[in-house]
Amino acid sequence: MNENKTIINWYPGHMAKANRQMEEQLKLVDIVIELRDARMPLASGNPLLNSLAKDKKHLIILNKADKADKEENKKWLNYFERALLIDSLNEKNTNRIINEVKDILKEKLEKAKARGIRKKVLRAMVVGIPNVGKSTFINNIVNRKIAKAENRPGVTKNLQWIRINEDVELLDTPGVLWPKIDDQRQALILALLGSINDEILDKEALANFGINYIKDNYPMLLNKRYDIDENKSDLIKEIGLSKKCLTNDGNIDLDKTYKMILKDIRGASIGNITFEKYESNQ
Ligand SMILES: Nc1nc2c(ncn2[C@@H]2O[C@H](COP(=O)(O)OP(=O)(O)O)[C@@H](O)[C@H]2O)c(=O)[nH]1
């Protein structure tokens, strides 16, 4: 695959404008809730956020923790200063988030109290890369459907605040970040897990990258899901054959096999996999 081509095409040109807009919104909040994907805790981050949101309190949500390797989850949780492992799809997270936000901002709350402000409402903003689960997370903690898919930067709209409870409110539109892409391996992981537009991807390269990673790190999952010997040489073909991804004339349908593999990896039906291991990223 021509990796450079993939990456350059995908990088949005209007990022500066989106960043300016986010910088304005950040001025209004007490805390930034940054969603990352627990399966790629570094690749799904954006170092630019730290400069955009300097002096802001920061909570990292390792979202989709239900799809990641549980052992790796524990290690990554320790790595970040303030972080939570979250499953926005199957668990109710409102209280955990409110409590964590209040704890992070307790000094601010105490100062407000000392100044005679009885009820200070804390304001938060959710940010993260496309597809990381921002809308799902917001709907989960506010308990109703609010956050629309709003991945277009530069769209001016009136800011709306959603009350989560008496103490915390949330900006209704999450801020979209673009991951940093000068690391080729991280770019591949982002593409593999579906944070980069599908049309510009090389499915063959991604499926190979994914299967090789799983072979090296979670070999037993290949046998479990596909009923193949993970030591054979051409694993993609073995998988296609085993899962009967065949053309009309009985040959292995590679395109169909790649698509199935990508779907299995993204949906975690192969198993819980973390694509950035803590130890190899220190
Ligand atoms: N398994 C799992 N899926 C999630 C979680 N959060 C979001 N999703 C799914 O990830 C996809 C993208 O979520 P969405 O909220 O639209 O992401 P956004 O682009 O950041 O707003 C959707 O299919 C969600 O159902 C999670 O914690 N666990």
Ligand SMILES: [Mg+2]
């Ligand atoms: Mg969304």
